[in-house]
Amino acid sequence: MAVNLADLNFYRAVNPDLGGLNDPQAFQHLLNNGLNEGRVFSPYIDLNLYRAVNTDLAAAGLTSNRQLYDHLQNAGVAEGRSFSPVFNANFYRAANPDLAAAGLNNEQLLDHFRASGINEGRASAPNFSVSFYLAANPDLRAAGFNFQQALQHYVFAGMREGRTAAPGGPVAPPPPPPPPAAVAPGTTPETAGNLGILTGTRTFNDFVGNSDLNDYYRFTLDQVKDFDLVVGGMTQNANIALYIGEQKVDGSVGLGKLIGGSTRSGTEEESISRSLGAGTYFVRVFPYQSFYSNNNDTRYTLRLTATPSGIGDIAGNTPRDAFNMGVLNGTQIFTDFVGNVDLDDYYRFTLDQVQDFNLVLGGRTQDAPVQLYFGEQKVDGSFGLGQLIDGSARFGEPDSISRTLGAGTYFVRVYPRGGFSGGHTSDTKYTLRLSTGGGNTPQNSRTMELSETAISPVDNDPLINNSTFTNANESAIQTFTANGSDLTGGLGNATANLLVNESFTGGKDFTSLLATNPVETPDFSQGLALI
Structure with missing residues (x-):
């Protein structure tokens, strides 16, 4: 029996560009795009950990996120494999005799923890007990965190901060992310080489010419970033174009309008430098064409760089x-x-x-x-x-x-x-x-004093750095009060919102997600994974 892994409410909440999709559209987007883009779809599932711990899967040729997702759904959970820093089926069974007496299998144990066990504060993994984590961190209790919010804080911030989450147990370090997989360009936007979320610098070497008129690459930005594109190393003239992605009715993304390009003569480097917002983009590399000569055959080196701009989305769009x-x-x-x-x-x-x-x-x-x-x-x-x-x-x-x-x-x-x-x-x-x-x-x-000084997800943690947290919290309360936000739904105050926002990279606002607790009453009866 396949288990449902996707939490679609969570998936939409942490990916604001998908907010308008219904459940079937969101699920199809996850399978067709989101998985290989590395998007987070559940606080309980970590495909990078699944890849790192279960080395036999790579040997069997299962390397992409979609392949790992399918294996975990259809076999991995049932086999009791490790896939999460906060849940282990064998440990959960042993630590909760009533569940063992009820004869729950591994898939039923996962469903039980997501639907009930987390809210009951049950220990769920060798290095994680949500009740211990909340008891051991008075700053989270003071912020009004419940068990679900505490789990998400641990996954997205606590492990990175080195917080202990079980009696006498060390923090479980997240496995290093896998190296970027080799990506080949496609000859059409539909077959574009998908780079997933672009962070840092990625470099590609390929060819365009008479037999290969277009090379398309696709990438996603999860926040406003400073973007640089350079194409060089050419022996003949080649040009570049940058397009914004356009979401289709079925949830897939195709080529939208042209937003930038470079067509310098000869073998000069082509380049584009600009700020880009969160979204999906396409790069096209193509040979120079003229009425007097054939297409130019040339190798090229493409370098794409994206670095956070250090700004958030403060203003409203209407x-x-x-x-x-x-x-x-x-x-x-x-x-x-x-x-x-x-x-x-x-x-x-x-x-x-x-x-x-x-x-x-x-x-x-x-x-x-x-x-x-x-x-x-x-x-x-x-x-x-x-x-x-x-x-x-x-x-x-x-x-x-x-x-x-x-x-x-x-x-x-x-x-x-x-x-x-x-x-x-x-x-x-x-x-x-x-x-x-x-x-x-x-x-x-x-x-952006808050993100740069008080709630930087990398350098500062207001939960443990009171000198930066006090002033930041006062500013945050002004910010959210002025903006008319309602922070009472489970978080209790602006302090909780700060704790959650600093927990996630990309500056996303997870207040609505944690306040409404989409995983508190999940409906696992719909076999979305079988659609």
């Missing part, structure tokens, strides 16, 4: 979701991103009296205009976008708006400049500065 800074008094500064995957950033503020208002938009690598609107109160008392009252759309220099404004509610819109004649939209980071009354002291700076 007026309804606008970041609400409350009463603007003094100066506020925001650093964010707009582009093909984030076409509008909206901010909302209120003035309680007549004020001299100043706006400056700079720090961009591409052009992005800015607009100022009146807020319009609706029948239900909420505010939406009203009349446009000013704007600025300069080329190659900062945009600014300066004027006197009366008391009321206002919206600021930042958006990327679209290309002419259907050309691509510009991807760019930006810094937005809003001030009133000539104030020079930022009252609530949004230039």
Whole structure:
């Protein structure tokens, strides 16, 4: 009997680009794309650990994540193999005599732990007992963590921080990630070589020419990153193009619009450097063609590099979701991103009296205009976008708006400049500065101090570094209170949200996931794995 491994609510929550997919679409995306992209689909399953511990699988030719997933689903769980730092079927049976007396097999034990055992605080692995972990970490208890939240904190942060999670037991170090598998380009977007989530630098050597007119590569970004592409080592002329991926009805991703390219003459290196938002992208390498000569046959070296930009997604994408800074008094500064995957950033503020208002938009690598609107109160008392009252759309220099404004509610819109004649939209980071009354002291700076200083997932842990956590928590409470977030559903306060956000790389917001506890009442009766 095959066991269901996929937690689709969790999969959608940790992959915001999939939020609009229903269960069948999300499951098909996981099988067709997500697994080989290395996307997380369950806090209980670690395919890298499964690969590292069960070396006979690689010897049998099972190396891709999809192959490992299928084997674990159809055989590995039933055979009692290790696949998780927080669950071991043989240990779970031995530590819980009532389950052994009930005659539960290995697959039933996994289902029991996910549905009941975790909420009961049962010990589940030699190096992990969720009740011990919560008892041994008063900072998690103070944050209001329940057992499920504590398990997820251990998986995504506690192991990395070296926290002990069982009586007298050492922390179980996660296995090193496997080296990137060799990827061959495809001749069409549908067969593009899939690099998965692009982190750091990847290099490829291949060929284009008369017999191979197109080489396509596909990659995914899980957050805003600074992206660099270089093609060199050519003996003849070859060009490059960069496209954004476009999600289809069936959940798969195909070629979208062109967003960048390089067509230098001769054997000069081709390159693209820009900021890109989270999403899927395609690179096309192709030989130069002319009316007077055949296609140029040439080898090439392709180097792709993606490094985190150090910014989050603060602004809302619609007026309804606008970041609400409350009463603007003094100066506020925001650093964010707009582009093909984030076409509008909206901010909302209120003035309680007549004020001299100043706006400056700079720090961009591409052009992005800015607009100022009146807020319009609706029948239900909420505010939406009203009349446009000013704007600025300069080329190659900062945009600014300066004027006197009366008391009321206002919206600021930042958006990327679209290309002419259907050309691509510009991807760019930006810094937005809003001030009133000539104030020079930022009252609530949004230039990512939290992620860089207090909640960096690599260098700082506010759970164990009180000197950085106190101020960060105060800023976080301001952030989430101003944004209208409801943090009461199981987390209790902004402290818990900080603990969770620092636990995950990529700056994702897991408040909704942990607050609603999608694995608390999972439905394992649907055989999704058999679809």
